[in-house]
Amino acid sequence: EVVLTQSPATLSLSPGERATLSCRASQSVNSQLAWYQQKPGQAPRLVIYDASNRATGIPARFSGSGSGTDFTLTISSLEAEDIAVYYCQQRRSWPVTFGQGTRLEIK
Amino acid sequence: EVHLVESGGGLVQPGGSLRLSCAASGFTFSSSLVMSWVRQAPGKGLEWVSAVWGSGDSTHYADSVEGRFTISRDISKNTLFLQMNSLRAEDTALYYCAKAGASGSIYDSWGQGTLVTVSS
Numbered sequence: 001e002v003v004l005t006q007s008p009a010t011l012s013l014s015p016g017e018r019a020t021l022s023c024r025a026s027q028s029v030n031s032q033l034a035w036y037q038q039k040p041g042q043a044p045r046l047v048i049y050d051a052s053n054r055a056t057g058i059p060a061r062f063s064g065s066g067s068g069t070d071f072t073l074t075i076s077s078l079e080a081e082d083i084a085v086y087y088c089q090q091r092r093s094w095p096v097t098f099g100q101g102t103r104l105e106i107k
Numbered sequence: 108e109v110h111l112v113e114s115g116g117g118l119v120q121p122g123g124s125l126r127l128s129c130a131a132s133g134f135t136f137s138s139s140l141v142m143s144w145v146r147q148a149p150g151k152g153l154e155w156v157s158a159v160w161g162s163g164d165s166t167h168y169a170d171s172v173e174g175r176f177t178i179s180r181d182i183s184k185n186t187l188f189l190q191m192n193s194l195r196a197e198d199t200a201l202y203y204c205a206k207a208g209a210s211g212s213i214y215d216s217w218g219q220g221t222l223v224t225v226s227s
Contacts, residue, residue, distance in 0.1 A: 001170075034213045036153075043203055043217035044145075044153065049210055056215075087153055091212035094167045096143070096155040 002026055002090050004099035012105040019075040021102045023088035028068045032092040035064055035073045038101075039084045047086070048073060080106055109133040109216040111204045116221030123194050127221055129187040129204030134216075136185040138164075141207035143214065144178060144189050146200035146223075156202070157189065158212065172198075194225045 003026040013019055023033065031051040036044040046055040048064035051071060061076045075082055083106050088099040115127040127144070134140075144156040157168045157178040166178050177190040187204055201222050205214035 032210075036214075038153075043219055044214070045217070046208075046213065046215045049208065049213045049215075085152075089153075089155075089213070091210070095169050096158065096167075096212050098145075098153040098155060101152045 001095055002029060002093055002097050004088050004090060004097055006086075006088060006099035006102045008102060009100075010103045010105060012107050013078050014107045015078055015080060017078050019073075019078050019082070019104060021073040021086055021104070023066075023071040023073070023099050025069045025071075025090060029090040029092035031067045032090055033064075033066070033071050034089045034091070036087045036089065037082075037084045038087065044087065075104075078104075078106070082106075109206060111206060111216055111218035113202060113204050113218045113221035116202065116223045118224045118226065119194055120227050121195060121225055123225070124190070124192045125194065125223060127189040127191065127202055127204075127223070129189075129218060131185045131187065131204075131206070134206070136180075136182055138182060141212050142180060142187045143205045143207065143212070144187075145203045145205050145214070145217075146198075147203070147220070148197075148200045151200075154200070158207075159187070160207075160211075191223070194223075196225050199223060199225050 035048040038044045085101045110132045141160040143158040201220040204218040206216040208215035
């Protein structure tokens with residue numbers, strides 16, 4: 001099973017700052033990695049698929065990069081509505097696995 | 108617009124069974140589409156549970172549910188199911204139905220979830 005390790009566990013930033021979230025895989029997943037945003041009381045929402053493709057309706061301030069084992073989700077200029085827990089997920093091999101999440105807070 | 112509506116959750120005793128359903132609309136519920144269940148224990152992260160796809164109904168399960176849970180679907184009724192047997196306290200979670208996109212096993216649509224509580 002591919003283990004995904006996200007860091008940091010919690011990220012606290014001010015509006016307008018740049019947020020950088022990391023996801024490291026225990027083995028290569030090529031570019032078969034996605035990022036999800038989950039706000040309190042809501043279902044997850046797809047943000048990035050295949051490492052760097054923004055999902056429908058996702059603002060341009062969100063971007064994804066990486067391949068192999070190291071991936072990054074970047075929010076270029078943080079907005080209050082971006083407060084959420086962000087999860088990475090790989091589809092390279094069964095079972096599908098998720099990272100443990102990074103909680104993004106606004107200072 | 109895609110809609111996924113889960114039902115069937117509730118309180119069940121350890122060792123008991125439940126059958127979850129997910130009614131889908133707004134897209135073609137075809138055999139080539141990957142559909143999955145993902146769960147989230149209270150205050151915890153996301154855990155993938157199972158997936159089904161293909162005309163022969165290929166399936167995969169997380170080790171934690173293998174042999175106890177069975178995923179299936181009725182294409183004629185646009186409905187996904189999860190039969191859960193031999194339930195344990197650690198199966199307590201909000202169970203989401205999720206639809207994969209063209210990339211396969213990347214979930215572009217989610218339901219709001221149905222809560223399963225396993226307790227005596």
